[in-house]
Amino acid sequence: MTQPRLSPEIINAIGARVLLSEGEALVHFAQNLTPEFHVAVEKMLKCEGRIILSGIGKSGHVARKISSTLASTGTPSFYVHPSEASHGDLGMIRPEDVCILISNSGETFELGDIIAHTRRFAIPMIAITKRPESALGSASDVTLTLPDVPEACLIGMAPTTSTTLSLALGDALAVALMELREFKPENFRTYHPGGKLGAQLIKVSQLMHDGAAVPIVAAETPMSEAILTMTSKGFGIAGVVENGLLIGVVSDGDLRRNLIGLMEKTAREVATLNPVTIRGDSLAEEALRVLNSKKIGALLVVDDTNAPIGVLNIHDCLRAGVA
Template structure:
């Protein structure tokens, strides 16, 4: 088969996936003739929101693999969840499930034999059961407290056998449920960081207050101090910036190494030393500089600094400088 043939096969598969998603969207439209799917999703969400325990996700085969991914998505977005393999559940792992939990089962046919013991356990101990299947009349759907029946759409497999479009729809509706729960709970970027402290994502969600230079590492000069003091502040702390404060300790401006270079370039060699001892910091500063807050996320701080084309910014609290953050610090942290 030619390369063109391979690409055409891939395009046909993607077309099948796109069709499946479109069918799913159409079933959720306000004017859809069949509102069964829409009517099932709200009680499913409310059941999960009301639970005191964990969301237990289970499924067999390809549906089980999708279930593992969904459990990870739920857990990372504010809904405590984990995956229980149905075969292992029948051999003792049912003990992981309590009355405070909610069980979410995935089976496209709704007739997966291995889910039987878990469904029976839920009914016996009154553990709420939510099913996601492709058959509203299946054994699993009938056993569930809330049955989410997904619309049928041809598999991408040319024989319409290998679970492809069907597993995509399970994944899509599961992830959509997780996002809806995230929004309902008011799950914030900070909450997200609590569950993602590692890697670039974790770095991006770190508070500015945790990484800024502060205390003696923060260069500050009074407005009436002279340029010599500004030079000492910039070069002594090696941050490329010094903050200028008034008598009340409020930040009224900054002098960057660029500001300093421009000032020195405009001064003649014979008068430079005298000027540096007479010119006040307030005369060469940039007033009303771009500033940050301690609770701003590192990613947001980076975006603001890049937008304003600055390499350092002071962090204020009630108008007073409490820290300074540089692009280099963000780069070293791994944000950019």
């Protein structure tokens, strides 16, 4: 079969048409959201087990993604393949769970055994389908109806717009649960410890050096001793404390500015008072911004009383992938 020679403009126009078609379908869906949406969210919120997703073909791929999104945002979830369910995996679905079954037509034969299982054991079932009057829609406790809009392909048969709508609906469910549960960044990192995203959510307390590694001197410490502390700890700074609280920091820059008579001075006299610090519960990404903006190599970490509890070096952030 001879491949047609199309211009870049025509090819780009096809792509734009598909995106516009699916975008318009999403806007229509948002403006006509199925009234049962809040009922589905409430059932999922009250679920004492896990949210079980299932579907076949393209709907199966969408179900896997929704399950993954739920699990990563604080709602325990997993995917069960309909065919595997018919050969023993029904045992994975328990009475305390909630099932979400996806089928555009609502007549997917392979979902039959899961539907029967949920009815037999009174397991709440949510259907995502375009046809609420279908076998799936009729059997469900809650039916989330997809709008009856055409697929994005010219022949109107390839699952395109319908799968986009299902996927977006799954995201809407997940985000609603996140907000109702007041899911926070620190919770998010629990489920995303790896990669760039995990690095962005690392806290200062997880990277800082603490205990004996923290370079601290008393306010009246002679500079000869303060320099030894700066050198031995290897951070290029020394925190200056009085009554256990941080009042200043001596840096390499402070040494250069006080070269004349340096050894006759105390740490208090040389230090930069009221220095820039960071809290242990701050994100390491925030600490890196401070380090870069102030053009410094290390930060002292303080608690809510301004007592020093650690020190963070810019290289600690970079090694952890915070950049």
